[in-house]
Amino acid sequence: MTRRSTNQRGEPDIAAGERALRVFDLAIYRRLDGLLLAEHAGRRPGLGGELADVRIYSPGQDDARRIDWHVTARSAEAHVRTSVAEPELETWVLVDGSASMDFGTAGMEKRDLAVAVVSAVHALTDRPGNRLGAHLLGGVEPRTFPPHPGRRAARVLLRALLAAPRTPPGHGGLDLAAGLERLLREHRRTGLRVVVSDFLPRTPDENLSWVPPLRRLAVRHEVIAVQVTDPREAALPDVGLLRLVDPESGRTAEVATSDRRLQERYARAVADHRAVTAMALRAAGADHVVLRTDGDWVGDIARFLAARRRTARRRVQAFR
Secondary structure (H helix, E strand, C coil): CCCCCEEECCEEEEHHHHHHHHHHCCCHHHCCCCCCCCCCCCCCCCCCCEEEEEEEECCCCCCCEEHHHHHHHHHHEEEEEEEEEECEEEEEEEECCCCCCCCCCCCCHHHHHHHHHHHHHHHCCCCCCCCCCEEEEECCEEEEEECCCCHHHHHHHHHHHHCCCCCHHHHHCHHHHHHHHHHHCCCCCEEEEEEEECCCCHHHCCCCCCCHHHHHHHHEEEEEEEECHHHHCCCCCCCCCCEEEECCCCCCCEEEEHHHHHHHHHHHHHHHHHHHHHHHHHHHEEEEEECCCCCCCCHHHHHHHHHHHHHHHHHHHCCC
């Protein structure tokens, strides 16, 4: 895929977006189909939807957390709750569309990679009855795309995300923390939640402010945090005196990029921020995968999901 194309007025090139969608289809459906939902599930493993019945507890077979203590007290024998499985999965993707996502020095911009992730999520959850919705942060105001089933609805969603206007530098609006709060408040049905962002704060006060709402989100839902990065963000190139613009605040500064100590401080700061972000995501209970604009993002997602399934199997075996 090539970097996002725009017309003479700076608007997204819809024809280029359509070509990008075809690339997404070819890359994703051939390599990712079935990896997430090989065993169809519409909820968290081990939890059902509505109460169906109770039965006598079987040690070693039943989860002790499912014991119904009211029935147990009345009968003087341990009973567990059984639930009706929810066959449908409702997935919501929170897409960070802040100004820092309009950056890319490799095959695509970070915003394009975020749209590719939404396409991958649809391919992974595309089963009868399953629905996919999205919240887009940034732009003039946040946008909500209600969940719909089917591939045609997913393509409408992807076109809308590709055509979304860029966020002006210094624009306010909802930050990632507020977006997570909204996601938790408005969509309470248990399902899959995917957060796609570069996790770069717009201001120092916003750094890691998203951790508490993400932790609350992970208590109720399966949460996958997708961190999108670009190779030029990790190191400051030696290109002499450079005028830089902060995409979030719009502030400018002239930087002597040939300064070796400045390059080292910059690299350390980026590495420290990424390490802290990774630790915070794990502590919040979210699965974490890092994708690069110059990498094989489809392969990275496939490897992440394969590792995730192996970990889930080990947990089940250890519990038994």
